[in-house]
Amino acid sequence: MRNAFIDELTAAAEVHDNIALVVGDLGYGVVDRFSKRFPTRFFNAGVAEQNMMGLSAGLASEGFHVFVYSIANFPTFRCAEQIRNDVDYHELPVTVVAVGGGLAYGNLGYSHHAVQDFALMRSMPNMLIAAPGDPMEVRGCMRYLINNPQPSYLRLGKAGEKCIHASVPVVSPGKWLTVRQGKNQYGTYLSTGATLELIDQIRIDGSNQANLSHYSMPLWSMKSKQLQPAQIEMFEEIFTVEDHLIDGGFGSWLLEASSQRPDLLLKIKINALGEQVCGLVGTQATLNKVGGLSPDALSSPK
């Protein structure tokens, strides 16, 4: 995903001379393509995230669309107030980019587990969350963000993710993106972020749940909650899937979006990480399984 990201960013920077990249001393082997091509629009802020986010807001206030790249919780929690006050409140075009969303850095320990980031970022009124599930969705999200610069949070996995979509999808905030149509329209998975691939494995395994449809929502925000009831109405059951704690996550967001419609609330079943995963160390697959997310668990979803 990170390679698709830097591809799109570098291509866009050829066309838009206001695109800048700020990194927090991370991105070895990834960001050099941009920094070599556009040295005057690349800044390594060092290991100083508060200043990194503040100066990115300052740059954005002068017309730059700034991408701020770092790992896991460093560009979010470490500088949460700068994002809240400087970026989101001033509605500045800063895209916070975190590599290692969810448990992608499972072995690196709790400091590197980004499983509460949605909760933080979605509480900001102007923030658009971009949680692509495969490299194609990364490209789709990047194209949307480049054309619609705004406070935004791009949550990436690592590298080497499989492409689920055959081509770059057109994505739009709050719109469910078709991944596959099941045999009936009774129920569907609705995933955000890297769990796209987990659900795809269920199809390969040929389980009963392969009859379910699968939609992905790579772009969502406080403002796009209003688009949800009409889409929820299409199904009897919706199984949300996310590699984030259930608290303050994507499924919770969908429930909030339906809070005025009790008839819709019962349709939504959340599949998210349980708190038992916090503090454990292991591969992404192991930790996702411990947390309650695995193709097996999802093939007979709650």
Place this chain on the structure above:
Amino acid sequence: MSDYYKLPNIGLPDMNMDTIDLASLIRRSALNMVHRAKASHIGSALSIVDILAVLYGRVMAVDPQDPQYEQRDRFILSKGHACVAVYATLAELGFFSKEMLNTYGADYSSLMHHISHKVPGVEFSTGALGHGLPFGVGKAIAAKTRGEAWRTFVLLSDGEMDEGANWESLMFASHHRLTQLTAIIDYNKLQSLDTVANTLALEPLFDKLKAFNIEVNEIDGHNHEELYDALIETGTNRPRAIIAHTVKGKGVSFMENKVEWHYKTPNDDQLFAAINQLGKSSA
């Protein structure tokens, strides 16, 4: 440097007015606003009035008729709680009507108790400390990257220097030789509960800034000539910091150097007494 048209300092609308008079008018408005709104932070506001009077009256290129003029100098109040002084300055310069000052703190007013970017002439909202300098660094990089000559001034409080983000910013500004950035530290020696010295010792501030490779000036923050000389200069090949020694509550004898005026609102009698003193001690 690209060709640019540097906006001349438009200065004071009334050519017979000088920055001393301007400072006096700002103090009067600030006191009235805080009194009317029953608000806090008058001590912090009075402390920076002379800095603002000289900056806006003589130094910065700004155009009240065109607050967003591209080549304007940028000013950021990082100690956002002292906003009444800035609102009053902007109104005196003509960015908006002085009548608008009467809405300070009222329901739905854009003049809230911490500085707001929704007010004409204000670049950035603050209120949480340690945000102004990083933001100003971003602006200074933008100017440098584009080869534009406008300057960025950030006014910070001394207590605010407790925030680590400022020191992150100073490292960055100095590393990137942001000569168009000037940080002004309002060194009134008092913070929220106690003196700066008793809270987290800031000294030796001059040496600390020097050690960060910042060009430092140490001046009397109420002396308009010293302020002018320090503010008009740009850094030679480094960013600049001005340590402005000030008095919290400056200009109103019973408010000077008193921690309590970080919070208290003047009552009717105190307002009357304070206004009566203006012009006598503010110079």
